[in-house]
Amino acid sequence: MDNANNILNIKNISDGTSFWMIRTKRDCFFDEFIKEGYVAIGWNAVTDSVMNPRTNSDLDYFCEDRLKEIIKSNYNETRLGLAVNKCLRFREEMKDGDIAVIVDGYKVAFAVIGEYYEESPQKYTVEYEKEIINKIDSTNTSKDKIKCPYIKRRKISLIKKLTEDDTISPYLKSVIAGNKHSLCILNSYADTILCCCYDAFIYKNKITVTFRVEQKNDINAVDLSNFVLSAAKILSCGKPENVSVKTALHSPGEIIMQIANDPVSLILLLMLIYFMVFGGKYGDMEFNSLYCIFEKIIKSNSKYQKQREALELKKLKAEVKLAEENAESKKLNNIEKAEKLHCLFKDDDFDQMRKAAENLDIRLDRSTIIEMTNFIEKYKDEK
Numbered sequence: 001m002d003n004a005n006n007i008l009n010i011k012n013i014s015d016g017t018s019f020w021m022i023r024t025k026r027d028c029f030f031d032e033f034i035k036e037g038y039v040a041i042g043w044n045a046v047t048d049s050v051m052n053p054r055t056n057s058d059l060d061y062f063c064e065d066r067l068k069e070i071i072k073s074n075y076n077e078t079r080l081g082l083a084v085n086k087c088l089r090f091r092e093e094m095k096d097g098d099i100a101v102i103v104d105g106y107k108v109a110f111a112v113i114g115e116y117y118e119e120s121p122q123k124y125t126v127e128y129e130k131e132i133i134n135k136i137d138s139t140n141t142s143k144d145k146i147k148c149p150y151i152k153r154r155k156i157s158l159i160k161k162l163t164e165d166d167t168i169s170p171y172l173k174s175v176i177a178g179n180k181h182s183l184c185i186l187n188s189y190a191d192t193i194l195c196c197c198y199d200a201f202i203y204k205n206k207i208t209v210t211f212r213v214e215q216k217n218d219i220n221a222v223d224l225s226n227f228v229l230s231a232a233k234i235l236s237c238g239k240p241e242n243v244s245v246k247t248a249l250h251s252p253g254e255i256i257m258q259i260a261n262d263p264v265s266l267i268l269l270l271m272l273i274y275f276m277v278f279g280g281k282y283g284d285m286e287f288n289s290l291y292c293i294f295e296k297i298i299k300s301n302s303k304y305q306k307q308r309e310a311l312e313l314k315k316l317k318a319e320v321k322l323a324e325e326n327a328e329s330k331k332l333n334n335i336e337k338a339e340k341l342h343c344l345f346k347d348d349d350f351d352q353m354r355k356a357a358e359n360l361d362i363r364l365d366r367s368t369i370i371e372m373t374n375f376i377e378k379y380k381d382e383k
């Protein structure tokens with residue numbers, strides 16, 4: 001599975017992953033978060049030592065009331081319970097490996113959440129925090145020059161920052177537009193968020209593939225149906241009834257396919273064949289499609305039948321050492337594998353999917369471009 005993942009860039013998401021939305025303060029700090037690799041939350045008076053005293057069981061028991069008093073005495077905050085909940089969630093519930101949706105006005109980015117840390121309380125005081133927030137609330141201040149004053153932070157590793165050319169699921173867009181909290185959990189939208197992050201991923205024993213349709217004109221019904229059916233057949237090894245499909249085709253848009261309860265090794269092999277439709281990388285060269293290249297590699301061994309007959313005759317007649325016999329047997333097996341793969345490339349479903357993908361102008365994220373060098377070299381060595 002690791003070898004396949006090296007080729008396909010399929011992400012294996014832990015079942016215990018949580019998904020969070022972090023909204024910046026009035027469209028500030030987004031670029032800083034992305035550039036410097038962290039996210040942060042306010043209420044500097046509530047630090048790790050305050051949230052987790054660990055010295056007195058009574059203090060731990062009355063932690064929430066104590067935190068409410070701290071916030072009430074330092075901030076003009078009316079919803080004390082909500083503020084306390086956000087601080088505790090950011091410190092205690094959020095964990096390494098969770099995924100964040102970072103929102104700033106019309107800007108959206110996705111990142112893997114890392115460890116919790118705090119900046120110096122001597123520099124990031126409560127007074128400094130309130131001063132910066134007052135500047136943000138002022139309409140006369142340039143928000144681009146304001147640095148984040150929050151002490152509570154978590155490292156992040158950027159997955160993707162959406163550009164003007166990227167589409168976003170209308171379902172996720174609706175959630176973002178309707179939720180104005182600085183921090184909230186979005187676990188019920190896990191699949192939707194992951195589809196925005198990755199073209200292919202494994203999560204909760206399901207493999208999900210997102211095909212991004214770049215066609216800006218009306219979608220041709222025949223191309224759409226041909227692509228969905230042929231892709232479903234290939235990805236499910238001839239059992240399209242095992243594939244569920246979601247579409248969000250608003251030109252551009254997405255076709256999302258999900259397969260459950262299939263052997264991972266089989267799925268990854270079929271995924272490899274599928275990705276060859278859309279392109280790859282061999283050394284320093286990138287190709288829109290590896291179909292022709294791989295076909296040439298397979299055809300370079302054009303005498304399948306003659307080699308099979310020669311090897312079978314040699315195995316029957318020759319009394320060779322065990323090592324040589326094993327080597328010849330392995331070579332015969334590889335020839336038969338290559339022949340099967342060649343037949344698969346000539347399959348009508350594969351060709352139909354390739355043509356429909358071209359007509360629909362389906363593209364993959366650049367992070368999904370397959371590095372074929374190791375795969376092809378390994379194949380050549382085995383031949």
